[in-house]
Amino acid sequence: MARVSSRALRHYHQIGLLQPSWTAHNGYRYYEQAELLKLQRILLLRELGIGLETIAEVLDGQTDEYRALQAHHRWVLAERDRMSQLARTLESTMAAMHEGAEMSAAEMFDGFGKNPYAEEAIERWGKAAMDRAKASWTAMGETGRQSAADELIAVNELLAECQKEGRAADDPKLQSVIERHYRWIRLSWTPEADGYLNLGQMYVDDERFRAYYEKAGVNPEYLLAGMKVYAAKQL
Incomplete structure (x- = not known):
């Protein structure tokens, strides 16, 4: 009913994210109302791009679920508006083709390339900074x-490698990767x-960025620790 594979349920069980109500002698897992409600929350958070580790913290009450959902709600609404604009653009294009009319380039590509994070970024850093970054x-x-x-992917791979090797925040190898990260940021800011x-x-703090870095195999706290050392020494 939930479109969740038995493999996924076994994984959720193994990592302690979702325990069945009980397990029969034949190994079948049984889930009651409380577990189904918990599964619903897990699937919602997964749809919003939140990693399993963070979901476990949310469900354990270690993370403010309401604030996390607020951030993702804003993103979903922005995406909804963007997709609605794209749908209107496609409808206009089809209508123009049907009527044999021409569309301007501006009309034809209205809605493409719009950034759903733009409004939030303006609130954080100001419109001038956003305009410079966009330019x-x-x-x-x-x-x-x-x-x-491609450079960002390479940086993330090196960060994950340093983390796996257990390198400290001030380790020269990690700091060289942080230097590349800072240079990448400087491409726009x-x-x-x-x-x-x-x-x-x-x-x-932002669940969207946390999910992105966790998917790349990087703990955001590990990256921040390296950034702190770099900022103290270089900035």
Whole structure:
């Protein structure tokens, strides 16, 4: 009914996320109302992009679920509005094609490339900073943007490697990776120490960023610890 595989349920059981009401002698797991409600919450949080480790904290009451849901609610609403605009653009395109009319380029691509985080970013850093970042990103061109995306993937892989190796925050190898991370940030914005650390704290506090880094195999707290050392020494 929940479209959840038995494999996923076994995994949730093994990591202590969702225990069955009881398990029969033949190994079948049985779930009652309380477990179904908990599963519903797990699936909702997964749909919002939250990692299993963070979901466990939410369900254990260690994380403010309401604040986490508020952030994701804003993102979902922004995505809804963006997709609605894209639907209207496609409808206009189809109507113009049917009538043999022409559309301007601005009309044809209305709604594409809009950033659902833009309004929130403006609240955090101001419109001027957002405009500068957008201008820098646009000036890079398609090739430059692809190169930047590849660099971020490489940085994340190195961060995950350092974390797996147990390297301390001030370890030279980790600090060289943090240096690359800072250079990547500077492609669109040049933060001073406070701004860089505020960004790192957002990686920890914002469930969307946490889910992104956890998926890449990086604990946001580990990244922030490295950023703190780098900011103290270099910024």
